[in-house]
Amino acid sequence: MGRFLAALSLVASCVSAQSIFNLSDVSWTVSNGVNATVPGKLPSHAHLDLLAAGVIDDPIYGFNEWNQFWVQRMNWTYTSGPLKGLGLTSWLVFEGLDTFCEIKLCGQKVGDTKNQFRKYTFDVSDILPQCKGDPVLSLNFGSASKIVLDISQRSDLATVNSANGYNGQEFQGRTYMRKQESDFGWDWGPVFGPAGPWRPAYIVQKAKTDPVYITNTAIDIFRQGQMPNLSPDQSKPWVFNASIDYIGDLPKGSQFHMKIVDSKGHTLKEANLVDISQSAGTITGNTVINSKVDLWWPSGYGEQPLYTATLSLISPGTPKHATVTKRVGFRTIVLNLNAITPEDRAKGVAPGASWKFEINGHELYAKGSNFVPPDVFWPRVNQTKIQQTFELAVNSHFNMLRIWASGAYLPDWAYDLADEMGLLLWSEFQFSVAYFPATPDFLAEYEAEAYYNTRRVNHHPSLALWAGGNELEYLIYGWWLNPRNNTQLEDYETIFQQHLAKCVYANTHSISYIPSSTYHGYTKLDFNSVSPQTSRYDYMESPDAVYLDTDFYNYDGTIAFQYSGYPVGRFADEFGFPSMPSVYSWQEAIPESEFNFDSSYVRHHNRHLSSGSDWFAQSAAGINQFTDSIKLWYPLPELADPVANFTAWTWTSQVFQADYYQAQIAFYRRGSGLSNRQMGALYWQFNDIWVGPTWSSTEHSLRQKVAYYAAKDIFNPVIVWPFYDEATDVLEVWVVSDLWDKVSGTATLQWVDWHGNPLDVDPPVGVKPAHDGSFKVNFDVQPINATRLVTYPALTTFFSCKNPTSNALLSISIKAGEYTHTKFFHQQSLRLSSIADPGLVMSKSLHGKTAQFKITATKGVAAWVWVDYPTTVRGYFDQNGFWLNKGESRTITFTVWDDWSYGAWINDVVLRSIYDNVHN
Known part of the structure; x- marks a missing residue:
């Protein structure tokens, strides 16, 4: 079933079970009670409604972020038009409110919210009879940037973070709210702190024949005996476990029924679930599926068959009380962090522990990037934009995107798209590189949020992992920024090793959990413990042991291509370098008169800061990191036309970024055949939240940077790559494959000058050249592995004044069955090379x-x-x-x-x- 039909079927099933009033269909006004009252929408943010009314200009243009700072510092009240025809027994259902909101119906308070990531339901049956006339709903949103400063003054939060206001780049206090943290700014995005009803809302009216309304559904499909984080027995049958959260009163004796059909409508299984358990507002049951199923595979490794699962609550002799339909797939996905086995040691793998994904029992080399919020205002992110974003990812040989913490949890329809496309989504709880409070009220919010979202998306075969948050272990354990603080370490373990782990393990057998994106793994896994994972931290089995995934950034362009400086780990989940967006994107964000790198407009849109006396000096220093790199490695644009020159500089910054990404990805992929057995590369970052210099490979409009195509090239299943060590003057050429089968082929190498003429350069020892100086080398590469083709032990000795390295290129191409790849190697930088007119x-x-x-x-x-x-x-x-x-x-x-x-x-x-x- 297509994604739109699937969505329609879900809506239809809900409507058939209840009378549902969509609050998007009524008129709204939004007002700050001072100087602005305009028509509103739901879903929306105040900025978007002010923009639609002409009160403000495009928020991301020029200096509007600063000019419109007043918007986020005010309260905004959304008031509905009259709500006609409501019954006396009704609930308000909010899919998402951003963030601090007081809800009133007919002037009477219904409740307060303080978590952007939760679904809220309120029984308003007692209020409706007291309404005079048609009911009116009001949603009063407070200023998050003001409220968090008040919260930060609590005496019981003294050991967390300071919150001292706005520093020009980020607003402090993000850890005191359950709101998208990047709304307060990041080093790739602006500070808008939006407020409003950011997701749909409904009024649900109870009927005698339909006494319950489904608020959430959890489906867990796993191999019998499977446990999270552990590789299952692939010969075991499938267990289908389902759980429904509801509001209302489920009659005694109700049955929990399931039916699952394939894409052709053939029934795989239909049965009443067994082992039924009920608690307040939740019913759970399971069944075993012994029938043969078609497995779901990530892109590049097989098809993505999807099944339709229908869950129904039925009382004997009555129609169905409630029905919900979800698309599901059959697959196992595990993040294997187990100790390196003696068998692997015998193959040359270094001691330590694995850091690799396994899909349906197969090792998977993860290829992809990191996804950040695609816009500063989520209500204007539609399915088309996400579909096109995922389309670009899959077409770039990605099999995985990491959904970075400190954005927002993706909606179900985004996972639906990933299910269809075969794109694995590494998902994270919304906590990023900070100290978070562990007081009882905050812990309760974390648990409610985690339970809801874990259950909501668990049925998606594209779900690959739950991580507690971004870069937490590095920070908390004192490896980065600040010395270790034992109280903060205890808070970290309470939140991420106890409470969030409990939320995941209570709801899924099929998904692995780690407390932090960068994680050294565990020494013990005990599901009966309050802390199921005993974190390894800095304990090492031996000095040569390798454990962790790497998170690496270097902004010194002089060593950008020194492979010896790249980290040796088991997996790379972040690495990168910023570049400018294209001139076409700048045209949408700043005046053409400001098209130069020293422009205050350009500096304002840059959030990657370095040292400097003030904010603008720091921004200039951040920009200089990639302009200095351009000066080192590439011919410098010196064009007379200022727009053309700006265009050339922005483009060359993208070329450097692309060059750098390819070098690192090639290095990590080669590691699959080395002792560290490196099994994944996810570069930072895939997309943009606005127009500015960032690490992205696609711009805010989804226009592709050079790095996008460079990544696509280096993520080909079989690649060839030259690794040159300037310190030793050694050049090695390697072939790398991430295929599950052995691959054999032939490489052709030839030295040429910039005019394309063959050069008389001796081949490596033992290789016989053809008459034109080219030579061929046959190769075999084992599954997910790498092999060295040739070695030049002292490269410069192969050249002379007649054939200087500045005018020498090594052309390398490989063919292995259906797979081909090419690469040009130049020992000298392009800045110092004798580049000729290619015509x-x-x-x-x-x-x-x-x-x-x-x-x-x-x-x-x-x-x-x-x-x-x-x-x-x-x-x-x-x-x-x-x-x-x-x-x-x-x-x-x-x-x-x-x-x-x-x-x-x-x-x-x-x-x-x-x-x-x-x-x-």
């Missing part, structure tokens, strides 16, 4: 929703060939940012999402390469 020519054609471009290098080698499209179209290429040898042609395809030019956009496509930095 690029391009032909183009448009056929409906696709366009094709054939690019040929007629005179020489073309480095970083780039085809860019105007703002009158949206879409993506299948390839971009590549190299061409002299005489080589490549045809690339552009897929159109939106075209506002009726096809005329194709005439404004721009072709460039690194040569054009100084010759344009």
